Amino acid sequence: MKTRPGPSTRTRITELSGSAVRQRRDDLATEEPLEIRLTAPDGARKTVAITMRTPGHDFELAAGFLNGEGLAGPGDIASIAYCTDEDLPPEARYNTVTVRLRGPLPDLPALDRHFLTSSACGVCGSASLDALRDRCAAVPAGRLRLTPSQLYGLPGALRAAQGVFGKTGGLHAAGLFTAAGTLTAAREDVGRHNAVDKLVGWASLGGRLPLAEHVLVVSGRASYEIMQKALAAGVPVVCAVSAPSSLAVELAREFGLTLVGFLREERCNVYAGAERIAV
Structure with missing residues (x-):
């Protein structure tokens, strides 16, 4: 069974420096896929994102993604856990999270555009400014000032x-x-x-x-x-x-x-x- 991935991965490299050559170990930033699934109390479920990420704080990543896309806010989430569905191979278990909602699945027609994300470009086909106006208000002026x-x-x-x-x-x-x-x-x-x-x-x-x-x-x-x-x-x-x-x-x-x-x-x-x- 594949072990739970960490934020860095150890590897061996060949290092060149001038005319010198040596073998040594190096640390790489880990990049693994994360699938985010939504489930509702009535049993309905939907995969809403697959992103390439660095493992760690995966539940926060799922909650933040859902908030940013207007799919689920703080009061909408009942629980978040790594997926244990029978259709999931054991080696993918720590690369899939299930977000259980308190209510039904949100209206997801736009998800047919596929919320496939990568570590480089962000959400592909992300909402335009026109769509953003429908769900977000301007930020109040507030008291925050910076020198x-x-x-x-x-x-x-x-x-x-x-x-x-x-x-x-x-x-x-x-x-x-x-x-x-x-x-x-x-x-x-x-x-x-x-x-x-x-x-x-x-x-x-x-x-x-x-x-x-x-x-x-x-x-x-x-x-x-x-x-x-x-x-x-x-x-x-x-x-x-x-x-x-x-x-x-x-x-x-x-x-x-x-x-x-x-x-x-x-x-x-x-x-x-x-x-x-x-x-």
Whole structure:
């Protein structure tokens, strides 16, 4: 039987350095599929996503994905467990989670587009801005304000929390911070969107949504998928170490989010919501 996968995998490599050659061990970021299934009290069930992820915090990943897509919020989930269905081979058991809902399955006609996700691109065929308007309201202005010096300290604090990245050099990270710059929670994954889902799932399962007083920091670029997930979780400020996409900026401006990109050392670009930055 296949053992439960961990966040890193040990392998052997040939290392070249100048004219020197040596054999050594190396740590890789683990990448495994995760299937997310929904079941209802009447016995109905549906696979809603298959994502390539780094094992760990799988239940949070499932809860965060469902919240971001508007399929199940904190009060809709009765339990989450690894699947033990008879049709599942034992070696896939830790790569399938079943989310048991308190009520019937949500209206799922759009799922025929197949919520197949990957560690690179996020949700394929994800909802457009038009569909997002139907289920998400703009983020209230709120009281959250950040100074430039508080912004500048966020990437370093997130990097310090990336334990698996320190071993493998191959993972993205997402972190939730207070306005004072205190790290509340951080998650790592081969996929940027998965790391965000794990954070949102942590908040959802812990009864912490909406995250109106928090800042989301991601280690890579800010895509539409990440902004969608932040909006669904009520996060007012998203900061990215790299660039945002055009649709991410459009979403932020329309729904009242603050979007900061190229946050490195002591510089950044504010693409939307500059009123939350105290300058």
